[in-house]
Amino acid sequence: MSEYYNPAKESLVVAKKIDSISFFILLISTILTATNFIVSKYFTDLKYWAEIMSNANTVVIILYAILKFGISYIIFNSSFQKRADFIDNSFETNYSTQRSNRYYNNSEVELGILRMGANSFESCFFTYNLAIKSIKEKWIVNLIIVIIIISLAVQGYNSVLSMILQLALPLILISEAINYSIFCLRMKNILDNFCRVYNDLIDEDDKRKKEAEVILNVLNYETTKSTFNLLIKEKTYNKYNPELSASWENLKVQYKLKEV
Template sequence: MTRKVPYQKSYDFVNKINSTLSIILILTTTISIAILVLDKLETPHKFTHILNVVLVILSVSYFILEILQRHLFHEAEFERKNDFIDNGLKLKLSEENSSGYFNNDDLKKGVYKLGVNCFESSFFTKSITKKMLKKHLIQAGIIFLLIFTLIFTVANNLLIQILLLALPYSILNDTLKLYRLYKNTDTVFKHFTYIFNTSKKGKLDYLILNNIINYEKSLSRAAILLDNKIFKKMNNDLSIKWNELKEKHKI
């Protein structure tokens, strides 16, 4: 089946803003380093002043874009949530639904299918975030080493020190949020494993709904986009493993 995800355009736009934010952070760091070098070379004050003005503009732009990114991300998440519910239950919350996104079309619509879809989503999310986390830790280590070396060796301007700290702080914050998302979705995945193996039918729906709420709450708190390149690279292998999990748990 051809994969169609109507709300992907919303996520793509958020991704573009994320890329812009990353570029701004890199530019602010680069300009800050340039100012430090020019100060050491005793470059004319006028040129240094221009760079300081650019830094302020970039900082304000980053603040505004970050607010916009958060707003658009939550809107995209709302679209995803509606499509998720439509696929599992007999509802029509979305204007257009996805196809080929979940691998559970053989199941009858209801709370059980909704739970299986969330089980699958938690499996994919915890697997992708684990891969993303390794990448983030390597990048964070390199940037922290570079920035703190500059701060404690050549940076004697308080404004420059603060701006230099913006990049590692942002990366550290994103890494911590990514770690929490990985741990939370891994916990949700393990709970689903327990639910679909040991729970009695009378309590199954309640446990499924409770775990779905935990999963959605984890996504909302983290407000992190999954790496699309990593997803595409892992998608086929994860789909095969997911079908093996369904067979193993007799879903």
């Protein structure tokens, strides 16, 4: 059997590595905040070192923000490759210089809008289920770090800039968790719409009547993905991919995608 290939995979691997580094930097910022608090409160004779740690933490937070911006850019840039391949697989065109292999599993569906919808249906199914399995960890980790930083905020800061940047970090983390939750809710809504459309197609003689609705769902999925630019951890994907692949094959039978 030929090897699995996704033209956007290399870019996403880089983005995930940078995301891991950004999480490590986030931990460093938390440690610096805690250490700075302990030194400032209990070792007043080391005030000089407390100021150094506060300034270092400011630099770390700026670096964290830069890395997050870089991740968003990589995901955004790789989405062009992914969409070109998505169209090629759906319509047998040649917009992508490197086609995916075994990324989409809907070769039984006739080429055209319904194949495009089936491919997007599959992507939405995987995206939602992988994202929802990560949401609990996202909230727990972010809230723990936010609580630590805010709890230690009483220590005071050696400059207004330090105060603004270091207190902005909890807002960034809460915003990330909220965006992740909104993303999951929107993906669930789009997935439900795909289920409804392809359920209606089971007994629909003139399938062209549903093409506009299929296109609308595809656009909603792609727009949501590009708006939030969220990453699924590689370990989460590897852990649940076999289970979700089997579930998708069952859905293809349930919605008679092999007959579309």
